[in-house]
Amino acid sequence: MVANPTELITSDKNTTVKLVKGLLTQARQRKKQGQTVIEGVHLIDAALRSDYPFVQILVSEAAQHHPEVQQILTRLPTYTPILTLSDALYESIRSLGTGIDIMALINIPAPRLAAISNDCLILNDVQDNGNVGTLLRTAAAVGIHNILCTSSTAQAWSPKTLRAGMGAQFALTIYEHLSVQDILDYVQTPLFATSSHTDTMIYQHDLKQPIAWIMGHEGQGVCDELMQCATPIALPQPNGQESLNVAIAGSLCLYETLRQREYT
Amino acid sequence: MVANPTELITSDKNTTVKLVKGLLTQARQRKKQGQTVIEGVHLIDAALRSDYPFVQILVSEAAQHHPEVQQILTRLPTYTPILTLSDALYESIRSLGTGIDIMALINIPAPRLAAISNDCLILNDVQDNGNVGTLLRTAAAVGIHNILCTSSTAQAWSPKTLRAGMGAQFALTIYEHLSVQDILDYVQTPLFATSSHTDTMIYQHDLKQPIAWIMGHEGQGVCDELMQCATPIALPQPNGQESLNVAIAGSLCLYETLRQREYT
Structure with a gap:
């Protein structure tokens, strides 16, 4: 079952949009929040193949029906929240150039260092x-x-x-x-x-x-x-x-x- | 003998300044003119070590008395033209971040391809x-x-x-x-x-x-x-x-x- 994008966000005052914009542009924000944003089909696919969980998926209105986006949405756990952004708003926050407009907010793993005895x-x-x-x-x-x-x-x-x-x-x-x-x-x-x-x-x-x-x-x-x-x-x-x-x-x-x- | 910087350029209408700005930002200009610009002490030093000739040297007013710039000017053939740019003008055209403000306009070599029989x-x-x-x-x-x-x-x-x-x-x-x-x-x-x-x-x-x-x-x-x-x-x-x-x-x-x- 494809998780259903629910609401269309058009305002850059939206909390998630503000958070994502900060994470994409500021190292300090990523460190403080312990979160980052992965952009594009390729990275999201790599995360999915490793069963890495997403906090939130963001797609542009134009991209939401793209076959590769649909294919990704099909593979998401159904509880993954999906936000659809107007094309102009998405374009104003993305750090990649043109491509398929999908990104994911994720938590940065923070493994605890223990003794390392191999390569x-x-x-x-x-x-x-x-x-x-x-x-x-x-x-x-x-x-x-x-x-x-x-x-x-x-x-x-x-x-x-x-x-x-x-x-x-x-x-x-x-x-x-x-x-x-x-x-x-x-x-x-x-x-x-x-x-x-x-x-x-x-x-x-x-x-x-x-x-x-x-x-x-x-x-x-x-x-x-x-x-x-x-x-x-x-x-x-x-x-x-x-x-x-x-x-x-x-x-x-x-x-x-x-x-x-x-x-x- | 240190070649002497002669005039202080403050206008972005200066022909050389316009040329250099185009070469730094536009692949098309570099191809059309057959010229490019190398920025910073390191690259200019590499060119000097290979006896590569410069068409023109550009320094900022603040950088012209910097010891590393002086050292480079000493090594230049005396006929090399040197332009001194106001700091604001230099900053407006450079593509590097902060550093020692010196760049050189050079011709791009265009060797003629002949039979290659080695690595x-x-x-x-x-x-x-x-x-x-x-x-x-x-x-x-x-x-x-x-x-x-x-x-x-x-x-x-x-x-x-x-x-x-x-x-x-x-x-x-x-x-x-x-x-x-x-x-x-x-x-x-x-x-x-x-x-x-x-x-x-x-x-x-x-x-x-x-x-x-x-x-x-x-x-x-x-x-x-x-x-x-x-x-x-x-x-x-x-x-x-x-x-x-x-x-x-x-x-x-x-x-x-x-x-x-x-x-x-």
């Missing part, structure tokens, strides 16, 4: 939403589930990070707002980090044991406290260019780990 | 400027010089691509606006492309001979005409997620090529 990826103040999202996407592809983010890392559940992650967030357990001390206290797996201060190439390391890969800030790299506890590894750059983009470096590390385990 | 990277309608820039950055890091872009690929010399490339453009020979037929006519190196229609993993291929790696459109992948002439390879995704970001996939291919040649 994980630590994002140590990675600043750029695109880099965080791309790293999450690669982690999900290679099957790493635990992601630990220190407090200055870009939000894993911001609209931009969700877009770059293509829904990988729903396949992962993401711990956010951690201190460096949290990492040191809870991660029992050996730490590895890329460094320009070593000549030992990644290919010369045995990566078959569980590993906690640390990726750092785009400008400053991994912080000293974590670097001191980590095995430094180098990625070759025969042409002597500057360091690689952090999402590239991280993905190379995760894939070299996979290669050594599965393809040697 | 190269083919960008077959890659849409996103960030992906193109990141791929250029990785290509420069591993020492691949020749980049071939088909006509719908994002501009390699746009402000966004330059930023993502971190100046890698100046270390590469980039052929743009090519047809698929140009690629087939001039590339004499075996073509390789990632594909979801093969089970043969990249690690099972011998990548020691010269290779032309093709990276395709973010949504549609490599076009049929090129795919038909290419060896398809798979990147493992044990967790069965969707395909990787194209800049990640491309970088994994370039680094696996490097690994097989230098670290086995």
